[in-house]
Amino acid sequence: MTAERGGSKLTQWTIHGERVVDESRRLRLSIASVELPDGVRFEQYVMRMRKAAMMVVLNGDDVLMIWRHRFIVDRWVWELPGGYVDPNEQPAVTAAREVEEETGWRPRDVRPLVSMQPNIGNADAENLMFVATSAEWIGEPEDINEAERVDWVPLATVRERIEHGEIIGAASQVGLLHVLAFPPR
Missing domain, CATH: 3.90.79.10 (Nucleoside Triphosphate Pyrophosphohydrolase)
Incomplete structure (x- = not known):
């Protein structure tokens, strides 16, 4: 995915999915499947908390x-x-x-x-x-x-x-x- 800023294109990482590992009322822990702009793929733990x-x-x-x-x-x-x-x-x-x-x-x-x-x-x-x-x-x-x-x-x-x-x-x-x-x- 690309975005523009000041006339130049910015390349973003691509998220191919996210699977939940654990969840409570205050926190969700998941693993995201991520692809970098050069095609390298990896998994990243992601923690999402309430504000x-x-x-x-x-x-x-x-x-x-x-x-x-x-x-x-x-x-x-x-x-x-x-x-x-x-x-x-x-x-x-x-x-x-x-x-x-x-x-x-x-x-x-x-x-x-x-x-x-x-x-x-x-x-x-x-x-x-x-x-x-x-x-x-x-x-x-x-x-x-x-x-x-x-x-x-x-x-x-x-x-x-x-x-x-x-x-x-x-x-x-x-x-x-x-x-x-x-x-x-």
């Missing part, structure tokens, strides 16, 4: 984050709050709901920030990032299993926390670095 929505919640020079253990990589890390978008739910509503459930804070002035695919080479896992420039305390988090602690982290420490491996999630890094590079107005 996720996350939020950068700011309070002056601080950002709301959660400290949690991620068992897959066996690490304690700082992350932005977020979760999977429920069917028929708007992603901004998901992001705000997840902030409340995970932190006990209700974000205000929610706006879209950026959309990203953290592992585009073999996964379709769109992450929709939102930003809020303030929040109000509504009470203790609903889900005590989400985080060991919730804290307002100084934005000035984000780069150092990334360098020290405290913030390793791609979506958290993208959201934080985005607001540092392009502060919301």
Whole structure:
């Protein structure tokens, strides 16, 4: 298949089919039969996940984050709050709901920030990032299993926390670095 950009033809890979290996309500794992433009064929694992929505919640020079253990990589890390978008739910509503459930804070002035695919080479896992420039305390988090602690982290420490491996999630890094590079107005 070819497409055009700026007057030149772009050649795309051809997908000859995809067979499902496993499927749940949050994930579908399959194997795609792929052909490259030069005719070489191979199989590629493909993971398709539900959309996720996350939020950068700011309070002056601080950002709301959660400290949690991620068992897959066996690490304690700082992350932005977020979760999977429920069917028929708007992603901004998901992001705000997840902030409340995970932190006990209700974000205000929610706006879209950026959309990203953290592992585009073999996964379709769109992450929709939102930003809020303030929040109000509504009470203790609903889900005590989400985080060991919730804290307002100084934005000035984000780069150092990334360098020290405290913030390793791609979506958290993208959201934080985005607001540092392009502060919301």
